[in-house]
Amino acid sequence: MSDSRRALITGITGQDGAYLAHFLLHKGYEVFGTFRRLSTPNLWRLQALGIFDRVKLIPMELIDSASITGALVASRPHEVYNLAAQSFVGASFEQPVGTGNVTGLAVSRLLECIRHVDPAIRFYQASTSELYGSNPDIPHHEGTTFMPASPYAAAKLYGYWVTRVYREAYDLFCVNGILFNHESPLRGLEFVTRKISNALAKVKLGLEDKVVLGNLDASRDWGFAGDYVESMWLMLQQDQADDFVVATGETHTVREFFEAACQAAELDPAGILEVDPKFMRPLDVDILLGDAGKAHKLLGWRPKVAFRELVEIMVRADLERWLRWQRGEQFPWDAFNYPSEMNILSRAMQV
């Protein structure tokens, strides 16, 4: 074990896990990350950022307390970032019980293990703007009432409160980062921003002729994931544990994101957008808009990438991937893991 500071990231294979690992390595941390056993490992993001061989991977499953204790003992961290979760709101309507277990109850498992293994560990909980759900009172800030509108948000509400309970009951250094939506080229393909950038890249190259979406009127406060992971680290460097909203302070509809992405891809939006009710949720969140004033003031954190630039970064990255794929190149990429991409990938392979 080295003398440098050690961080354990649960969910290092996810979007935020990969960016946070990259950020902490640059700060000189020894970075440990948990992954779960899958029939096919999912390590493409760490490879894409070029850090796969610089992080130490530990197997861990959030529903298994023994594996959580094992990860803490193996890494002896100063800081734990709990990013692992069933994070897709849409899927939480199909798997409400599993989501409650993994996204909610698991926070108790982690905190109990920390309390017994090393109560000096500083703990970051990935809380979310989804907590505000159907509360129309915008902008949302740390004092705004939570009104969760999905099984995912209800599970996160449990995680939020149990984090506060451990802070107050046991004096653990536990914080909630109430992060608004943040995106990147490493975003999962099921989330709307990446779904749009990926689909438009295919339209641009003549591989597809339309983009099929659900609720176009939903409005989100979208920032860049690479900016947001810094706020997680800053929260754990404070003298006092506290909870913070992290957001850009701008909100845009899905339709606006689509139109901006068309512009970035130099495509005419007319005629290439279709709405399919199968992508609508039983209950949706109409609007999210964050007021990150407290984070500006106390953490000195500010977003660097603005909406238009974010859209451009994502569209450019997906165009580049499909071009590389057309050239027959091999590179870390997630399209092969998605049923939605299978037709096109296998059709081309048969030609």
Ligand code: NAP
């Ligand atoms: P993500 O890309 O979906 O990553 C989720 C991570 O959790 C993956 O590493 C996943 O592993 C892991 N995981 C899922 N189920 C697990 C289980 N049962 N046991 C162990 N690990 C498990 O999510 P993200 O966008 O990086 O978000 C990170 C966290 O921030 C999540 O908790 C999310 O709910 C929260 N959050 C995200 C946003 C946002 O806009 N991105 C905003 C607010 C809060 P696999 O790779 O094996 O699937």
Ligand code: GDD
């Ligand atoms: N995924 C998806 N697919 N969403 C669509 C589609 C579609 O085809 N069409 C419209 N939408 C709408 C959704 O109904 C939702 O209102 C909005 O686009 C954003 O959906 P997602 O990108 O799936 O993200 P989310 O806002 O539900 O959840 C993300 O952000 C939360 C923070 O507010 C996730 O990252 C959560 O883990 C995170 O907590």
